[in-house]
Amino acid sequence: MGKIFYLFGKSASGKDSIFRLLLKDPVLKLRGVTMYTTRPMRDSEQEGVEYHFISKERLAEFRNSGKIIEERTYQTVHGPWTYATVDDGQIDLALGNYLMTGVLESYLSTKRYYGGCVVPLYIEVEDGERLARALLRERGQENPKYAEMCRRFLSDEADFAEERLREAGVGKRYQNRELAGCLAELRQEILSGK
Numbered sequence: 001m002g003k004i005f006y007l008f009g010k011s012a013s014g015k016d017s018i019f020r021l022l023l024k025d026p027v028l029k030l031r032g033v034t035m036y037t038t039r040p041m042r043d044s045e046q047e048g049v050e051y052h053f054i055s056k057e058r059l060a061e062f063r064n065s066g067k068i069i070e071e072r073t074y075q076t077v078h079g080p081w082t083y084a085t086v087d088d089g090q091i092d093l094a095l096g097n098y099l100m101t102g103v104l105e106s107y108l109s110t111k112r113y114y115g116g117c118v119v120p121l122y123i124e125v126e127d128g129e130r131l132a133r134a135l136l137r138e139r140g141q142e143n144p145k146y147a148e149m150c151r152r153f154l155s156d157e158a159d160f161a162e163e164r165l166r167e168a169g170v171g172k173r174y175q176n177r178e179l180a181g182c183l184a185e186l187r188q189e190i191l192s193g194k
Contacts, residue, residue: 002093004114005030005190007101009123010156011149012134014176016050018123019101021183028190030099033090035106036062039081043142051083062086070102070109074155077147085110093117097190104160108168121186122165124173 007022009015023032037051038059047053059082062068071084085106091098093114100110111118125133131153138144172189176182 001117002095002097003193004033004091004093004098004100004110004118005121006107006110006118007099007121007123007186008103008107009176010125010130010160011152012130012137013123013125014133014179014182015101015123017179018176018183018186019099021179022099022186022190025187028097028187030097030190031090031095033085033098033100035100035102036084036086037081039076039083040078044140056082059084062088069113070106072103072105074152077151078145104164104168104170119189120168120170120172121189122170122173123176123182125176129177 007015007019019032022028023030034048035051036054036059038054038056041047041051041053045051045053059071062084063071067087069085069087071082073080073082083102083106085100085102091114100106102110107118107120134149134153135146138146138149174182174185174189
């Protein structure tokens, strides 16, 4: 039976880059899971790669058919954006291990749905560095959304409070000060199968 390695952390902690690099590692043989969102696609994103970009109506169809594993809506400066993991056939633990990414809430919901086979991989980056990374990424967008970037940054303080991490059973942290070192540590963790 396979495991689901769940990568999560605050915004601009490097989750997306780490996710892509771990999936490409031929030794790990991880299968990716693409989440769904109602938010607009960023300039650098592609449908079905970072997310499945769907309408609110399509999300309601998944919800009505009982296919939502986890779902969360954020009240952004641009209106509500929903993210969801859908039981759409992407996950079959008999086939091997999977890699997913999200936030603490999505990790907890996925763990409730699949049980003990979900392994947390919590990425940390010092707040000043995260803010600098977020600003750099936003400046690269055709239409930067600085207010939303700030909202996410501030929201992370409550969403990833130490008490909440403890309650979720998150002990080990993976520091992403330097990408290669963080990847090596994560790779070792995944290969050990914990």
